[in-house]
Amino acid sequence: MSDIQLDLVSDAKLSRMGSTEKVRYIIDEVRKGKIMVLEKGLDPMEEAKLIEMTMTEIEEDFFGLEIESYPRDDSGGTFFGKLFKKDAGQQKLTVIGPANQLKTLRKDNSLISTLVSTK
Amino acid sequence: MGVISQFRNFFGKLFKKKNACIGIYGPPNAGKTTLANRIVKDWKDDESEPVGSVSHIAHETRKAQRHHKLEIESKGSKICLDIVDTPGLATKIDFHDFMKEGMGEKESKQRSKEATEGVIESVKWLDDLDGVILVMDATENPYTQVNVTVIGNMEARKLPLLIVANKIDLPESDPEAIKEAFPQHPFIGISALDGTNMETFYEAIAKQFG
Numbered sequence: 001m002s003d004i005q006l007d008l009v010s011d012a013k014l015s016r017m018g019s020t021e022k023v024r025y026i027i028d029e030v031r032k033g034k035i036m037v038l039e040k041g042l043d044p045m046e047e048a049k050l051i052e053m054t055m056t057e058i059e060e061d062f063f064g065l066e067i068e069s070y071p072r073d074d075s076g077g078t079f080f081g082k083l084f085k086k087d088a089g090q091q092k093l094t095v096i097g098p099a100n101q102l103k104t105l106r107k108d109n110s111l112i113s114t115l116v117s118t119k
Numbered sequence: 120m121g122v123i124s125q126f127r128n129f130f131g132k133l134f135k136k137k138n139a140c141i142g143i144y145g146p147p148n149a150g151k152t153t154l155a156n157r158i159v160k161d162w163k164d165d166e167s168e169p170v171g172s173v174s175h176i177a178h179e180t181r182k183a184q185r186h187h188k189l190e191i192e193s194k195g196s197k198i199c200l201d202i203v204d205t206p207g208l209a210t211k212i213d214f215h216d217f218m219k220e221g222m223g224e225k226e227s228k229q230r231s232k233e234a235t236e237g238v239i240e241s242v243k244w245l246d247d248l249d250g251v252i253l254v255m256d257a258t259e260n261p262y263t264q265v266n267v268t269v270i271g272n273m274e275a276r277k278l279p280l281l282i283v284a285n286k287i288d289l290p291e292s293d294p295e296a297i298k299e300a301f302p303q304h305p306f307i308g309i310s311a312l313d314g315t316n317m318e319t320f321y322e323a324i325a326k327q328f329g
Contacts, residue, residue, distance in 0.1 A: 044271030051210055051268065052242040055235040060228075064211030067264045071301065072271055099211035107262040109300065 002118040004035060004101070011040040019043075023050045027057060030065055030098050035116055041069045041094035066102040068112045069094035138188065139328055140201040142244055145254035146265045147177035147207030150285040154254055154311035155186065155204035161317070162189045171204055176220045178234035180206045183244055193318075193325040200328060205244055206237030208265040245272055250279040250328050257284040257292035257308065261300040270301060281327045284308040288315055 007029065014022055023046060029036055042050060047067075054064050070092040095102070095114060106113040143151045152171035159170055163186065171184050186202045212234045217227035245251075253269050255261050273280040282301055284294035287308045294308035307323045309316040 044268060044275045047264075047268040048242050048245060048272055051208065052239050054210060055212075055238045058212055058231070058235050060214075063213040064209070067210050069264065069267060071262065071267050072274065099213065107260065109262065 004033070004116055004118065006035045006037065006116075008037045009039060011038075014038060014040070019046050019049060022046060023053050026050060026096060027053060027065075030096060031057070031062060033098060033101065033119070035095065035097040035102055038094040038096065041091035043091055044072075063099045065096055066099050066104060066114070067094065067096045068104050068107055068114065070112070071109055138199050138201055139249040140185075140203060140247065141250045141252060141324075141328055142203045142205050142241075142248045143252045143254060144205055144208060144241065144269050146256070146259075146263055147209055148175070149207070149254040149256045149259075150311050151207065151254045152180050152204055154252075154283070154285065154309075155184070155202060157311050157314065157317065158189060158191075158202055159186050161321075162191050176217065176222075178207055178209075178212070178230060178237065180204060181230075181233040181237035182206065183237075183240050191321055191324055193321040196325050196329055198325055198329040200324075203244060203248070205241040206234070208241050208269065209234075209238055210264060212238070245269075245276075248278065250281075252281050252283055252324075254283045254285050254311075255297050257286050257294045257297060258289050261297040266301075270304065279327050280304050281323055282306045283320070285311050288313050 017025060022042065026036060027050070050065070050067070058064055072092065095112060097116065101117055101119060103115045103117070104112065105115050143155055145151050152173050156170040156173070171180055173179060183206060184204045186204070188199055189202055190197055190199050212231050214224075214227040214231035217230050218224060222230065251269060251273050253266065255266060270280065282297060282304050284292070284297040284306065286292050287294050288310035297308075298306045305323060305327055307316065307320050309320050
């Protein structure tokens with residue numbers, strides 16, 4: 001049976017990187033077959049950049065990423081909502097892996113259930 | 120978001136841009152092109168305006184298509200919009216999926232390559248829009264990463280967003296699940312295919328983007 005590496009990446013590690021460096025790091029690690037769990041995920045612009053950069057990497061043996069995170073809490077976008085809810089709009093825990101190894105079984109706003117398989 | 124973009128958004132809102140540019144976004148096969156075609160059919164006088172082709176096979180739209188100056192009227196108010204039908208956003212594209220639909224290997228690989236280019240184009244369009252209509256398939260789970268990412272980008276840019284639950288003509292559709300998933304944004308259930316609820320959709324467009 002083959003082993004699968006699971007990396008739990010702290011916010012401290014990712015926050016030291018710039019956006020492009022962060023996205024590059026994630027794609028490189030996922031291309032090695034790793035499953036990554038990001039403590040605080042990416043911001044929306046970085047997620048878009050990740051999708052864009054992933055598309056440039058797709059070839060016959062790499063079909064892209066499976067990425068799942070929880071919806072952000074915008075607190076209705078109201079002044080008081082944002083004032084009293086400190087983490088409104090912030091990134092949430094995110095799981096990322098190669099599309100041919102990580103499959104989302106179920107996702108809602110409180111649970112992400114995935115299946116990890118060998119190639 | 121850069122300082123210039125913030126200024127542009129601020130002054131755009133202040134002076135109510137005459138010709139706002141609205142992108143139709145969503146995952147593949149949500150019905151974006153069917154919706155764009157219906158909007159064009161309902162509001163474009165010019166019969167020669169091209170419409171996009173639709174297919175049950177994902178990634179049929181692989182290049183963004185812009186429909187210029189559509190004048191939409193609802194309850195006495197009129198707005199003029201450019202509508203951009205964007206290729207379906209995805210985080211993965213496997214050419215084997217096209218082969219399962221009966222395409223040959225060469226054709227599948229070509230479609231896959233064009234689909235990746237389409238996704239890149241869709242992401243780039245996010246920088247040039249004044250608002251987004253996010254189309255979701257009401258028969259599917261709404262908590263997809265594509266939906267989360269598009270909504271996050273609109274919230275970060277402070278741009279208006281209208282969530283559309285499409286395919287409500289299908290018995291298995293559950294538009295309420297979409298409404299419950301993203302309660303902080305305006306929502307409307309429609310069938311772009313048979314036209315159900317399109318009047319209310321145009322009212323929502325006028326309210327959200329007017």
